Amino acid sequence: MSDSIGRSDEPPAYAQLVLELVRRIPPAKVMTYGDIAEFLERGTARQVGAVMAGYGSQVPWWRVVNASGQLPEQLRGEAGANYLAEGMPYDLERERVRLSSCRWDGMA
DNA sequence: ATAATGACGTCGG
């Protein structure tokens, strides 16, 4: 066990913080990995990426993109479908969202 | 203890 709590197989505390935040990103809005780390004042963009890689499937993962408004090659297809479905400002040609108009600051 | 590895980010050319 890595920690004394050793409690079950649920996501580590940090992962839960990230997942909670991702869950509240409104439809047609996104946050970058770096935005999330900054908002939580915890971890770094890389850390957030690691959380998404491990538990992303449990949340609206397509609303978390890199600073270029993109996701890894393999997820672009599925993400694109969601973007179109919720009206996300999306550049089909470059396969990336327009951060200038859909970036969310974390405030409702 | 050292090195490689990532759903990353900034900067310079």
Add this chain to the structure above:
DNA sequence: TCCGACGCCATTA
């Protein structure tokens, strides 16, 4: 705009 070099930092080898 695109791309490579670096910096970053927990995790894994």
